[in-house]
Amino acid sequence: MNDLPGLMLALPIILPLLAAGATLITLRSSRAQSIITMVTLAATTTLSLLLLVHVDQNGPVVLAVGGWALPFGIALVADRLAALMLVVSSIVTLGVYIYATGQDTSRTEKSDDTPVSIFNPAYLILCAGVSNAFLAGDLFNLYVGFEMLLAASYVLLTLGATTQRIRAGVTYIVISLVSSLIFLAAIALIYGATGTVNMAHLSDRLSELPVDIQLILHVALLIGFGIKAAVFPLSFWLPDSYPTAPAPVTAVFAGLLTKVGIYAIIRTETVLFATSDLRAPLLVVAGLTLLVGILGAIAQSDIKRILSFTLVSHIGYMLFGVAMGTHLGLTAAIYYTLHHIVAQTAMFLAIGLLELRAGSTSLRKLGGLSTLAPFISVLYLIPALNLAGIPPFSGFIGKVALFDAGFHSSDWLVGILVGVGTLTSLLTLYVIGKSWNLGFWREPADADEPTPALVAEAKERRDSLARTGTWKSTVRLPSLMTGATAAMVIVSCLLTVLAQPLWQVSSRASQGLMGPETYTSIVLDDDEADGVGDGRHAPVPENGQGGER
Incomplete structure (x- = not known):
């Protein structure tokens, strides 16, 4: 039984990689590729749920890959935060893949838009990279996870090889490579200064460095992660x-990839540099991210670009919670991150349906969709209201929790951020209202074009x-795409229904991050070093909350 937790820790990474190889072998059979990918993603989701239950009941799990003693070996670590992120990302990637399968089998969609032979292995490698990033217990393994994401995301971003996608893909990969180089340089500096890249080991070693050296290393990591988090x-x-x-690519990118950067920032602030204080600069950056993102959204006339700018804006809410x-x-930051992954993904899936139905996402061309396509309109409206923070949706719960945390702070800068966050929320509602009015309520003939x-x-x-x-409309959309979108919208609503237990798990995850001692003691448990490869976990206190302080 001791092997089971370690196995659950490794399989979310290993299974997608093995499946990616299998889909490459079966290039000539799209059906075989789809079955392999679907089964793998379903299995990964199940394993992630089991891992979350195990970690929440028994405490964090550590696996030393290959049995090498830590901190010298490659560590995989699953605490509550990593397990939560793994579960939500697995659900999202499964839902998006079902949607993508429906898009590929649709006769109304160009066949070169999602070429299955390329899409499946790239998508599985992306999933493996996300899992590896969440479970990485050392900086270099985290870098490897980011690079897996980069390689796969460039392929996915340029599917169809249109001029516009190639141009956007070149911009994306150049920026991502710059971010990776900064991250790699920071890892080299950290290793040169401390002699280790294990996060738990670094928690002790970095605090022994001179303050100015700590600051340089701290800022270097934040810049690298900040680019990825946008x-x-x-x-x-x-x-x-x-x-x-x-x-489907836009949906998984917007919903998930930027949150990997936020996750890395959380690890940086709570494990690596818990004693270093960059709260004030982070709060300023969070406020500017909130404002600049939403002001950019106001200036747009295409729904996809509007949501891309609001995505940037909402990253500010997550950074705000971390910076406090x-x-x-x-x-609140953890809960809001989980909410935003699901709601943003659901929103982009709905926009994909809208584009397929109307032929455009430009507000200058749209109109009348509330009567011509009422079901799609509902699928769009629910996550839109959720992102705008309308009660009783999870977006409202997350924002209220962030503002409540701000009210409990005596820092005047935090108070300003509460005001900025409130203004941003109102402007988000304005943007959503404008999009709904122009694209759904007005008559199609009243559009500018x-x-x-x-x-x-x-x-x-x-x-x-x-x-x-x-x-009755004669236009029919692929049932698999519509069903996957509806399912993701339902999952976003479940975040409201299950808000209390999800908040409690987020609270326990946060409690385990408030001091690096718990994380460090679990990973670097010398008394159990011989068994670390068997998936050992923290002892369970009498209150039953493993890993709680």
């Missing part, structure tokens, strides 16, 4: 990169209602 002023690349990709440096603030097909369909609807009193 925080201001390092977010300029995102609005031009994500909207050009196929709908309190248990309540970090709990009316779409002939929508205008004709609206006229047909009016004539049919006048003659018979009934009307």
